Amino acid sequence: MHRVFVTGIGVISALGDNVASNHRALVSGDCGLSKAELVKTKYADLLHFGEVKVENETLIQRFSINDKGITRTSLLALQACNEAISDAALSQQQIASFDTALIVANTVGGMCLTDELFNDSNTKTEGSPFLASYDNGSVTLFLQQRYGIKGVCNTINTACSSSANAIMYGARLIQHGIVKRAIVGGADSLAKFTINGFNSLGILSSEFCRPFDETRNGLNLAEGAGFLILEAESDVKNKKVYAELTGYANTNDAYHASTLSPEGEGAYQAMTLALAKAILSPEKIGFINTHGTGTENNDLVESVALKRVFQTVPAFASSKSKIGHSLGASGGIEAVFSLLAMNHQEVYPSLHFESAIPETGLIPVLKTHSANISHVMCNSFGFGGNCSSLVFSKV
């Protein structure tokens, strides 16, 4: 099996549209959450969101896109993907060889276009320019065509854990020698569809989300994209390397369609199996980027599972306290944040926390400080019981 190294990262989130701006904001403990300004919804002023304050038109011009049928999800993906590719200094020849895979996580696709989709699915008049852009695969196919990728292409949707599974799939393609490198990550945009979906489940907070706080009352939906370039060790040579992906696991909680089991079996197994894959004992983990959505159910269950896995729970924080929950993109964005923490040997605070959950008593990192991190864990749990954990290690 080939070892898999991360050689490039790219991100766009409510904290900024590149890695440097996101890093600055993480260090200074900024909050990217706000009322919505761009997404058209009745809830724009009523709820908080992790909205990327960049208009579609800006991105369309930035990338000189002429095609009329490109969605916001695809534009966000392209922004982060471009940054990761140039960070890893992949040549056009490498990108377009059969040795390069493209694996994209995505749950919203073109469903951000509520009105167009409503018309295109209900009326037999002339279609909109977006007929081929509604499905999740459309985001991957847009990137595939734009870059001329010939290797394995795939789109994964396991709800909120989609990106973690895209990273795993790309890594496994490299380990089996099917490709030499993989562009992996995820993207999602804010959409009336998901805003109303999560609202109907009663798990959106009208305030800033408060992950791991006793009084937490829901999540803030968000958008963005996060991408990594994974390369086989033999191909990396003298390149800058962020980390090795040493551990990963995908399990199912098998409890309920939209809530986690009280004992957190799926989460527990995902973390335990990821550690086993990395051949690490739990105390080696220096920092955990938790799933930490801010919902009553997730944070309690994740805390219970953390206490089952770790005798002493290591430093942990919720990125969603700063950027909200970007669903299929969250695992990609938060993998980038985890790699930044390890590369800069520092941890970033979880925001809006006041008092611990009484049942578990866990307190997240509350201010930025330096830390010794050799291994970092990144959790993603989703609807359908889909739980995934990743472990990145210093090289």
Added chain:
Amino acid sequence: MYIHKTSCISAQNTFSDIDLETINQSENNVLKVREPKYEGIPAGILRRMGKAVRIGVGSALPLISSERKPDGIVIGTANGGMEDCIKFLNQIVQYEEGTLTPTNFVQSTPNAIAGQIGLISANHGYNITHVHRGLAFENALLDVKMLLLENPNAEYLLGGLDEISDYNYNIEYLAGWYKKEAASNIDLYSSQTIGSIAGEGSAMFIVNNNPSDAQANIVDLTSLHSNNIEDVKTWFIAFLEKNNVTVEDIAVLISGENGDVRLHDYYALIENILKSNSSIVHYKHFSGEYPTTTAFALWLAIQTSNIDSLPTHFIKQKANTTNKNLCLLYNTYKGSQHSLILVNDIRK
């Protein structure tokens, strides 16, 4: 990787009493699934399920025995629950983002199918949903291939499914992928117009590394993104070479031909390379066209170890196939996504 058990819900009689002779006809250019009674699913749960989840769970459960749980559930579906998805969207528009019920939303996510199978069968193992449009099932297959290299003693539930609702029919119709004129699945292949007949279905498989009592061996698979016919040719020949297979070795080509005149050249290309050495089977008059039809094609490939026992309506060309046991599935989805799956019928 070896296929041991199969199950299929389709527009035809493929579930409990398999009848490949009778062809159910399309209505208004759509072949809709014949749903069974779903005896294994509790009524309360069944009522809340959308069609994609129903046919997915309904076709999966007969394969999951109580003695041995699969070590993972690997599903390919381009769209998952389209009906629920647009129903929820329509509620958003109709009630102007008012108070909505979450059932449609939860059922509409593509991973609800694998999630429900995991839930009903209490399976904590690997659980994933590949949604890469016309290569969603192929990616599921590749995933299982890698899983069996990683865990040689494991066993996986593999499936490919999609549903047709009025809504995704409308979108694909407007985009020109279904025929504008009234057409029939019976004479699909003689059509000289663009578009195909819509279909839907779910095919499930139990796959492991154990050759004994297996029904077929999946030797290899590959996929390609291109609209260029020369690329397709180069890719096809490279795949045969990689597997040390000559055109003479292929007993049967299972062709994804779908009556869309724009895709004719791709299928003709493959048929012409194979010439008269191979029998050619087509099946989309039986299944209809949808993004994961290759799962149906794989199910069909396993139903018969002998082309002579296959009803004539499947047969486009018949060659002398004695002593050959390789079967090749070629499909293109919309001319931009292509796949090849090489199957060895080990029952011969």
